[in-house]
Amino acid sequence: MRLRHAALAALLPAVLCVPAHADDARDDTRDIGHDARATRDISRETLPADDGWASADSGTTGGAAADDAHVFTVTDRAGLVRALDGGSATPKIIRIAGTIDANTDDEGRRLDCADYTTGGYSLKKYLAAYDPRTWGSAKPNGPQEEARKASAARQAERVELRVGSNTTIVGLGDDALLKGAALQISDADNVIVRNLEIRDAYDCFPVWQPNSGGIGDWKAAYDTIWLRGASHVWIDHVTLSDKGHPDEDEPTYFARNHLRHDGLLDITNGSDLVTVSWSRFADHDKAMLIGNGDTATGDRGKLRVTLHHNEFESVVQRAPRVRFGQVHLYNNRYVVPDDAHDYRYSIGAGTESAIHAEHNAFHTPAHVEAADLVKSWNGSALRTEGNVFNDYPVDLLTLYNAYNSGSERDLTADTGWTPVLHGPVDSAAAADRAVARGAGAGRIR
Numbered sequence: 072m073r074l075r076h077a078a079l080a081a082l083l084p085a086v087l088c089v090p091a092h093a094d095d096a097r098d099d100t101r102d103i104g105h106d107a108r109a110t111r112d113i114s115r116e117t118l119p120a121d122d123g124w125a126s127a128d129s130g131t132t133g134g135a136a137a138d139d140a141h142v143f144t145v146t147d148r149a150g151l152v153r154a155l156d157g158g159s160a161t162p163k164i165i166r167i168a169g170t171i172d173a174n175t176d177d178e179g180r181r182l183d184c185a186d187y188t189t190g191g192y193s194l195k196k197y198l199a200a201y202d203p204r205t206w207g208s209a210k211p212n213g214p215q216e217e218a219r220k221a222s223a224a225r226q227a228e229r230v231e232l233r234v235g236s237n238t239t240i241v242g243l244g245d246d247a248l249l250k251g252a253a254l255q256i257s258d259a260d261n262v263i264v265r266n267l268e269i270r271d272a273y274d275c276f277p278v279w280q281p282n283s284g285g286i287g288d289w290k291a292a293y294d295t296i297w298l299r300g301a302s303h304v305w306i307d308h309v310t311l312s313d314k315g316h317p318d319e320d321e322p323t324y325f326a327r328n329h330l331r332h333d334g335l336l337d338i339t340n341g342s343d344l345v346t347v348s349w350s351r352f353a354d355h356d357k358a359m360l361i362g363n364g365d366t367a368t369g370d371r372g373k374l375r376v377t378l379h380h381n382e383f384e385s386v387v388q389r390a391p392r393v394r395f396g397q398v399h400l401y402n403n404r405y406v407v408p409d410d411a412h413d414y415r416y417s418i419g420a421g422t423e424s425a426i427h428a429e430h431n432a433f434h435t436p437a438h439v440e441a442a443d444l445v446k447s448w449n450g451s452a453l454r455t456e457g458n459v460f461n462d463y464p465v466d467l468l469t470l471y472n473a474y475n476s477g478s479e480r481d482l483t484a485d486t487g488w489t490p491v492l493h494g495p496v497d498s499a500a501a502a503d504r505a506v507a508r509g510a511g512a513g514r515i516r
Contacts (some may be wrong), residue, residue: 148173194222316331
């Protein structure tokens with residue numbers, strides 16, 4: 072039986088694209104202010120030694136080796152696309168100034184969903200065509216699905232931006248913003264993304280999947296950042312959210328929320344050696360997926376990820392959900408708001424995952440219990456130490472096993488590995504305060 076609050080409480084205490092060298096280059100530091108950031112150039116900074124899995128082997132240097140001709144300041148989508156150079160591996164540094172909207176044409180005109188629509192697609196017709204009461208549970212096909220695909224392809228051409236090897240992308244100042252974009256770090260090595268807010272990777276044409284979750288669900292196409300077959304990636308001081316079009320405001324069709332967003336940061340398809348630090352994940356359903364399938368056995372020995380000093384606020388689930396990977400999760404801050412009645416879990420232990428979760432701080436309302444923080448899908452191991460739940464020490468592993476006794480397989484503490492690539496691990500309380508002050512874009516000091 073599930074332990075109730077009294078029993079749990081008893082356990083808590085014990086357990087434009089301008090080359091930087093051009094004579095007419097814009098002075099992009101003039102609006103940053105007269106603090107240290109005005110003189111500190113983070114664009115050539117590299118990942119420090121021993122800072123998580125991305126520091127393994129040769130480390131992560133991004134575009135630090137770029138020559139002056141490959142250092143760009145960009146102020147619009149067209150400039151960003153030119154600087155990315157189709158995902159080339161040429162060392163490059165891309166500095167984002169101000170706000171860039173991915174949903175714009177080559178002349179900078181704002182595009183909306185109607186501009187992408189083609190082939191006679193309409194949501195009203197799509198809903199009528201694939202209503203489960205008449206269509207059944209078969210996968211959508213036919214004119215409206217073909218029109219949806221064609222429309223979706225037109226949007227993808229605009230918003231999917233491929234990032235190649237040996238690239239650093241940094242935001243200038245404290246207000247650099249990339250709207251509507253889906254950064255794709257695919258089959259690339261040695262990439263850094265820092266000091267940048269990326270939000271609202273909004274899918275105009277989500278697909279209906281009749282058999283998803285047993286009763287069907289809507290599937291959106293875009294992750295805000297998606298690592299596929301990527302290695303040596305450092306994500307630092309970024310802010311990722313659905314701000315602008317939260318899914319909770321979307322209508323319900325076929326008894327399911329019409330989702331417009333997928334993951335905030337997904338790490339899949341054999342990606343490896345990744346560090347995510349001092350970043351903020353907010354106002355979203357499925358925040359972070361590490362490993363995309365129980366049968367993807369090629370991921371064994373990969374998906375090694377470190378998450379430290381990040382904030383997960385108003386996140387429903389997947390913070391993260393892990394398959395196969397060796398994941399070190401330390402000194403992070405989790406905040407579940409009082410009105411979060413759809414909260415599901417934070418740490419998801421999936422097939423062959425090996426997670427070390429230590430010295431993290433969790434803040435939840437009364438209806439969320441400590442054992443709700445962990446969920447297992449065929450997981451077997453989770454090592455926890457020094458975590459706090461609403462300011463009380465908590466043994467997440469013991470609570471999870473007690474809470475789910477008789478209904479799910481117990482998790483063991485034997486993950487088969489010990490993290491060695493990390494900086495000082497602070498107490499959960501100290502990390503909680505530091506992350507609240509310092510995580511997210513615009514907060515590099």
